[in-house]
Amino acid sequence: MNLHIPIFDGHNDTLLRLFASKHNDSFFESSQGHIDLARARAGGFAGGFFAVFVPPAPGEQPANDDDLPERLPFAYALETALAMTALLFRIEAQSAGQVRVARTVDDIEHGIRTNTLSAILHFEGADAIDPEFHTLEVLYRAGLRSLGIVWSRPNAFGWGVPFRFPHDPDIGPGLTEAGHELVRICNRLGIMIDLSHLNEAGFWDVARLSSAPLVATHSNAYALCPSPRNLTDRQLDAIRESDGMVGVNFHVGFLRRDGRRDAATPLDAVAEHVIYLVERLGIDRVGFGSDFDGALMPHELGDVAGLPRLLETLRRHGFDEASLRKLAHENWVRVLKKTWRR
Template sequence: MPDPTPIPVFDGHNDMLLRFALHRERTPEQLFAGDPQGHIDLPRARAGGFAGGLFAVFPPPLRGEGPPAPKSYADRPMPAELALEPARTSTVGMLSILLRLERAFPDDLAVCRDVGDIRAAMASGRIAAVMHIEGAEAIDPDLAMLDVLHAAGLRSLGLVWSRPNAFAHGVPFRFPSTGDIGPGLTEHGRALVRACNARRILVDLSHLNERGFWDVADLTDAPLVASHSNVHALCASSRNLTARQLDAIRDSRGLVGLNFACSFLRPDGAMRSDTDLDVLRRHLDALLEHLGEDGVALGSDFDGAAVPAAIGSAAGLPALFDQLANAGYGDDLLRKIGAENWLGVLERTWR
């Protein structure tokens, strides 16, 4: 009889904190206890084996700019650059939500600052939450705020979302398109990468344009990681990675987390929830071919994107593993993809 216990998942990217921050009728504590409208809450995490991950802070203006929901991402105009003060207000506010949840649910969630913390939280049945920032607009060019955020628990940083800032140029959402759009890192961005290396903060390459990717690759002494990106050869989105980029990630002993967003999976780039789970399997097959069994994981983009209805939320994660098992993926590989590969690359980065 098959084991009914879900495979544990440490997930590379979710936008739960943003969803909670933008909700006006219920508190984050109420939403975490149970919210059928989103992708992640405590009951659905338990049901699906969602054991932890990088909890993203995406700093929008104070009101109104949540994740977009167009019919397609093709050629969608990007918001203007975000000023320092509103970015700080929203970033600190979302990090505060995570700390408040840890206080309110001490038996269910722990903010983790090293891999030992993650393993201990998962072993005790608590969700292992790592602070991640998606877009460094809250950080000043002198990097004083980076020290404050690191002391608070920040261990992973994406220099940009898909808009430009003082550090780099995000890749716009275009389909079909390569990611070779715009210039790379600024001098402030180069200094930020060096500072992250010195503090052993993971530098996330998802949302960087292609020139920015290669700038980081030339500078960093850490593994190259794209927390929630897919294979450009299978879906020609500007957000996806070329074979050359995947090979560079492999050579650095890095990792790619599979993004569940339908627009970054489908050959037609459409944002359709009837996307078959075999499409995800094809991206994983390609990632495994380039990166090997230790370089592939999950980066769902839960609460930040339209995902296949067959998964639907964190509770639906076992459906993906069933699909992969039926396609011949062994249990050891499934457990690597589920959590162990993320813990491995974090150990190599945070050493």
């Protein structure tokens, strides 16, 4: 019997890991990466946002990590995104009922009650969405329920932030006209808009245009770590005012004040960001957005099976059981109820 508090997570890149493995890896039991079903069970992982991220096309990697990659060719982005989406549906079909693609909040709540892993189909960047939005309508019918307008590169809809440190997120212009329309259509369909990776001007465009709560699925506090991937106090205030939320990213480079990619970073660093965000946003507007399988985790956490150690760290920092349940899954359920259409 699993006695852990169920944890619903704002972001993982497990589909990318499996896609890149060329069928040499498995979601159900694996020695690679951070998430498989066996370790998820051990860690109390109830599911989360499974990202479809299209990597740079061959030969299009930037010269260094500080540069924004070029826009992706649309045909390549669409082909790759559909292949990764199909991979998630194959996992569901092969799971014998243990994994379910969640399309409604009821699906997630049922999964938590029945120990069924719920997977939200999320696109990390709208590179595979055409400017006429035909693919968006089709993908929504298939199960797409969350969309990041950009990854850390430009596309037809807006501009992302590079991985410079230290740097602020005020880089480049705001959303394009197509980006404005993308926000409106996502609101109409009930697709959650993810603000992680979006530059500051784009953030404020979404804040002005969107009728839904503002959500950053896997970002931290800029005041504690001045990475452009993190959120300034002014951005956090806007998220609070919209009754949105932030999923705390476990990547050590977005936790540490010096920005170093050092796996020896203690779990206390995660707790520091959780505490700061709770003080700024309120206990109802903070959750987890691990970035499992897409980033460097603290050794003390390791992988998804180490999530109980994170909860124990937060207990040690004064969070009671009711607060931990909010951080672990109740806040994600709350914000999705305000965002999705039933």
